[in-house]
Amino acid sequence: MPNRTLNIRISRSAAAYPIHIGTGIVSSLSELALSGLVPAPSRVVVVSNRKVAALYADTAVKSLRRGGLEAHVCLIGDGERFKNLRTAERILQFLGSVRSARTDAVVALGGGVVGDAAGFAASIYLRGVPFIQVPTTLLSMIDSSVGGKTGVNTPFGKNLVGSFYQPQCVVVDAGTLRTLPGREITAGLCEAVKQAAIDGGTLFERTSRFLHDPNRELSGQMVADLIARQIKFKSQIVAGDEREDPLHAGPRSRKVLNFGHTLAHALEKATHYRYLKHGEAVGHGVRFAAALSKNLGLLSSNELNLLNDVVLRAGKLPPIDSIEPEAIFASFKFDKKMIGNELQWILLEGIGKPVIVPHSDIPRDAHRRSLVEIGGRG
Ligand SMILES: NC(=O)c1ccc[n+]([C@@H]2O[C@H](COP(=O)([O-])OP(=O)(O)OC[C@H]3O[C@@H](n4cnc5c(N)ncnc54)[C@H](O)[C@@H]3O)[C@@H](O)[C@H]2O)c1
Numbered sequence: 001m002p003n004r005t006l007n008i009r010i011s012r013s014a015a016a017y018p019i020h021i022g023t024g025i026v027s028s029l030s031e032l033a034l035s036g037l038v039p040a041p042s043r044v045v046v047v048s049n050r051k052v053a054a055l056y057a058d059t060a061v062k063s064l065r066r067g068g069l070e071a072h073v074c075l076i077g078d079g080e081r082f083k084n085l086r087t088a089e090r091i092l093q094f095l096g097s098v099r100s101a102r103t104d105a106v107v108a109l110g111g112g113v114v115g116d117a118a119g120f121a122a123s124i125y126l127r128g129v130p131f132i133q134v135p136t137t138l139l140s141m142i143d144s145s146v147g148g149k150t151g152v153n154t155p156f157g158k159n160l161v162g163s164f165y166q167p168q169c170v171v172v173d174a175g176t177l178r179t180l181p182g183r184e185i186t187a188g189l190c191e192a193v194k195q196a197a198i199d200g201g202t203l204f205e206r207t208s209r210f211l212h213d214p215n216r217e218l219s220g221q222m223v224a225d226l227i228a229r230q231i232k233f234k235s236q237i238v239a240g241d242e243r244e245d246p247l248h249a250g251p252r253s254r255k256v257l258n259f260g261h262t263l264a265h266a267l268e269k270a271t272h273y274r275y276l277k278h279g280e281a282v283g284h285g286v287r288f289a290a291a292l293s294k295n296l297g298l299l300s301s302n303e304l305n306l307l308n309d310v311v312l313r314a315g316k317l318p319p320i321d322s323i324e325p326e327a328i329f330a331s332f333k334f335d336k337k338m339i340g341n342e343l344q345w346i347l348l349e350g351i352g353k354p355v356i357v358p359h360s361d362i363p364r365d366a367h368r369r370s371l372v373e374i375g376g377r378g
């Protein structure tokens with residue numbers, strides 16, 4: 001499959017950085033991501049976890065060594081519970097122990113957990129060293145590796161310590177999706193539907209066509225096309241609102257990327273982050289926000305049905321009828337998407353037409369009714 005490159009400019013001040021999308025391109029990591037860095041690095045630390053490293057670190061390291069670079073692999077724990085300050089400190093210590101210098105690079109090889117933690121460490125080690133993302137989950141390819149948000153979880157909440165730090169380059173190897181478990185694919189597809197619903201137009205049409213295709217394959221040209229379109233969308237939103245300005249509340253603000261996330265975070269919290277993959281929770285969240293939009297008279301039944309159908313084609317979502325509704329509603333109060341003291345909902349006035357609605361404008365029964373409509377308990 002031909003390799004393609006998107007050049008993404010996130011802010012006016014920073015140079016554009018390339019996003020390479022292809023199949024089997026981890027084996028060209030050195031040429032794609034490191035040969036152009038000025039000044040040239042001499043050492044690269046690849047941050048990964050045991051599972052992903054067993055699959056792809058050898059290929060990455062071989063490419064780096066062929067390119068004349070000294071390559072080291074720093075392993076971190078696998079899973080959300082390792083995305084914390086202790087892991088960030090471990091990465092920093094590793095960088096120190098191999099004497100990584102300011103011009104040396106950090107490569108994140110893995111899903112969003114590796115990318116967020118490694119990116120955060122790269123942003124503070126020696127006040128910032130070159131950072132390269134090699135996302136290996138669908139979610140990290142279309143979402144977390146683009147946009148420059150890095151960070152870790154803390155005892156007081158998820159993603160509450162971090163930085164905005166853009167990578168020098170992103171290498172998306174769709175071939176790595178071949179080994180990704182089915183639930184992780186569904187989770188990534190739900191985030192793709194979320195972005196498609198916000199954008200509408202061709203992104204919605206392409207995403208829905210991909211999901212309707214009985215012969216869709218998850219590691220070739222078709223998925224690479226979808227990933228490229230999804231990344232373009234995310235980068236356009238980020239370029240217009242790099243740091244999620246609290247005062248930017250337009251339909252193209254970074255906040256709209258939180259569509260489906262208020263219920264998603266509530267479901268994850270109510271089940272102690274153990275029952276649902278984040279993307280699966282987003283699948284339920286998209287259906288909930290769409291049902292709420294219809295119940296408030298914003299979205300037509302036709303568009304609601306269209307959206308529901310697309311979410312269901314992303315894969316089977318774990319049922320939510322055993323989750324206590326009060327636990328869900330209680331966590332709306334602690335949602336991060338607050339402006340001042342009030343939670344803001346991202347709803348739809350149509351596919352491709354997000355609107356921001358204050359929590360106090362929504363009657364409580366609309367929440368209950370919408371939860372029941374998506375399979376929750378009344
Ligand atoms: N920075 C951002 O803008 C942003 C945006 C969205 C999500 N996130 C963060 O991303 C994280 C979720 O990322 P995720 O969904 O990629 O989860 P993840 O990083 O936990 O990866 C999911 C699982 O898949 C495994 N895996 C990864 N690639 C594989 C492959 N190719 N083959 C087989 N197994 C593979 C991982 O080891 C892990 O067990 C969350 O922490 C979330 O907060 C960040």
Ligand SMILES: [Zn+2]
Nearest residue numbers: 191261278282
């Ligand atoms: Zn998400």
